Amino acid sequence: xxxxxxxNGFQSRNLTKWxxxxxxxxxxxxxxxxxVVRSGSGSDTNGVPTVLPHTGSGAMRGVIVSxxxxxxxxGGLQSDGQKLYVPxxxxxxxxxxxxxxxxxxxxxxxxxxxxxxxxxxxxGTFVNFTPGAGxxxxxxxxxxxxxxxxxxxxxxxxxxVLQLNTGASYGAYASWIVQPANHExxxxxxxxxxxxxxxxxxxxxxxxxxxxxxASAITAAATAAGNAQTSATSAATAAGNAQTxxxxAQTxxxxAxxxxxxSFYLTFYVPTVxxxxxxxxxxxxxxxxxxxxxxxxxxxxxxTPKIGSxxxxxxxxxxxxxxxxxxPSANNVAAQGNDLVFTASSSSSCxxxxxxxxxxxxxx
Numbered sequence: 001x002x003x004x005x006x007x008n009g010f011q012s013r014n015l016t017k018w019x020x021x022x023x024x025x026x027x028x029x030x031x032x033x034x035x036v037v038r039s040g041s042g043s044d045t046n047g048v049p050t051v052l053p054h055t056g057s058g059a060m061r062g063v064i065v066s067x068x069x070x071x072x073x074x075g076g077l078q079s080d081g082q083k084l085y086v087p088x089x090x091x092x093x094x095x096x097x098x099x100x101x102x103x104x105x106x107x108x109x110x111x112x113x114x115x116x117x118x119x120x121x122x123x124g125t126f127v128n129f130t131p132g133a134g135x136x137x138x139x140x141x142x143x144x145x146x147x148x149x150x151x152x153x154x155x156x157x158x159x160x161v162l163q164l165n166t167g168a169s170y171g172a173y174a175s176w177i178v179q180p181a182n183h184e185x186x187x188x189x190x191x192x193x194x195x196x197x198x199x200x201x202x203x204x205x206x207x208x209x210x211x212x213x214x215a216s217a218i219t220a221a222a223t224a225a226g227n228a229q230t231s232a233t234s235a236a237t238a239a240g241n242a243q244t245x246x247x248x249a250q251t252x253x254x255x256a257x258x259x260x261x262x263s264f265y266l267t268f269y270v271p272t273v274x275x276x277x278x279x280x281x282x283x284x285x286x287x288x289x290x291x292x293x294x295x296x297x298x299x300x301x302x303x304t305p306k307i308g309s310x311x312x313x314x315x316x317x318x319x320x321x322x323x324x325x326x327x328p329s330a331n332n333v334a335a336q337g338n339d340l341v342f343t344a345s346s347s348s349s350c351x352x353x354x355x356x357x358x359x360x361x362x363x364x
Contacts, residue, residue, distance in 0.1 A: 006173075007109040007132065009034020009141025010063045013177065017101035018065060022048040023086055023094040029053050031086040034141030035064050036129065037098060039184055044093060046336060047282030051096065056146065057128040059182045060158055062100030064141075084140055102186040105179045107165060110145040112172030117150035119170050125150060126157030126181050145176060158182040263290075265358045268342075273301050273350035281340040287361040289332040289340070292317055293325040297352025305357070306341040307334045319353065 011034060022044040023031060031037070031053065039061050040050035054060050067086055086094045110118055111130055127149045132142030149157055158181055165175035180186070264287075270278050273296075289312060292305050296319050305315040305328065313330035334340060342355065 007111060007142050007144030009132070009143045010036060010106040010108050010129075010178075012063065012065055012099045013105045013107060015065065015099055015104070017099070017104070018097050019062075019100050020048055020068065021051045021061070021096045021098050023090075023096060024050060025090045025093050027052075027090065028088050030088045031064060031067070031094070031096060032141040033064050033066060033084040035131065035143060037061050037064060037096070043282075046284045048095065048284060051098065053131060054158075056131055057158055059184045060180055061184050062098040062180075063104075063106060064096050065099050066097045068095035068097060100185060102180055102183040105162065105177055107175055108143075108145050108159070108178050109173055109175055110147045110150070112144075112147060114147040114150070115172045117147050118172065118174055120164075122150040123161055123163055125161055126152040126154060127159050127161060127178075128152075128157045129159060145178065147172075154181070262360045263358060264361065265356055267354070267356045269355075270353040271351060273299070273344050273347050273353050275301075275345050275347050276343065278303075278342050278344050278353075283334045283336055283338045283340060285361050286333075286335050287359040289315070289328050289334065289357060289359050291325055291327055291358040293323060293356045293358075294319045295323040295354055296321055296350050299348050299350035301344045301347040301350040301353065303353075303355065304343045304345065305332075306343060307331060307338050308341065319350065 036054035037051040038054045040052040043049045051061055128146045130144050130146050159178040160181040162177045162179055168175040268279055294303050294317055301319050303317045303319050305312045310331050312328035312332045315326050315328035317326040
């Protein structure tokens with residue numbers, strides 16, 4: 001890989017975790033694949049949290065890998081049908097897929113303005129970045145690592161420089177491998193996860209690891225974002241046929257999702273347990289809780305899963321350092337808009353509580 005002449009945002013190297021976020025119609029910012037975002041305030045009516053553009057320093061939420069392929073029906077298209085941007089003037093709210101894994105790594109290009117800092121001695125240091133806009137309406141991000149900040153000490157930048165990319169050379173517009181150094185979901189990171197809980201992650205069931213439909217759409221979107229800067233002109237020409245391709249791809253994805261199975265899980269972790277409600281999770285899609293598993297690093301507690309204030313029949317679980325589980329048999333169906341609540345009682349020096357909740361939902 002030779003050094004580039006134009007930065008192209010942040011490109012995921014190991015896309016293993018992503019989440020859905022909301023941009024309301026009233027928002028006047030442009031969002032592009034490869035842009036960095038931070039948490040906003042509020043959510044949509046189903047509890048999907050909002051995000052805002054990151055300003056270049058401070059805690060981040062993650063990097064945009066795609067605009068939701070299903071909403072809205074029109075918008076920025078790459079030649080393969082993947083949506084890459086959200087316009088400033090919006091006719092409705094948008095949803096974004098964001099790589100919000102604190103441990104993820106990314107490819108990024110520096111701004112080339114301070115070549116003297118772009119040397120081997122600054123690998124392992126911390127930097128900020130400069131947000132940018134795509135060259136055309138359909139273009140990807142042009143966010144760049146701020147070369148004047150290379151060499152920063154821990155805590156001084158929102159990215160850590162891991163190494164120079166293979167084939168690149170030190171100097172202006174080099175391609176670097178970086179990792180979030182100030183992430184909202186990291187333990188002790190800016191913003192944190194709130195309430196002493198480090199993160200809540202949702203994935204597909206144990207056997208499939210991830211929904212094939214979502215994996216295909218997001219992985220394709222990440223690849224498209226990496227090539228967006230060079231293919232923007234051809235994308236405008238191909239836009240007429242891209243929507244037909246996207247519709248067909250969505251039909252195929254829906255069919256694959258049904259075949260993948262209907263069992264899912266989510267997990268959460270509580271470092272120190274005190275009696276009372278530990279976590280409340282908004283329900284975005286109607287589901288049925290089928291199993292609750294838990295284990296502690298030390299101590300004991302009784303964990304009671306609820307829908308709102310109603311305990312699930314057969315769901316209470318005596319948690320010890322040996323993994324155990326319960327199988328709720330009634331009061332375990334949550335409608336969209338409900339909250340899943342997990343309450344601790346009779347806690348005795350309980351630390352390191354890890355909980356996995358298995359549920360089913362209709363994918364058709």
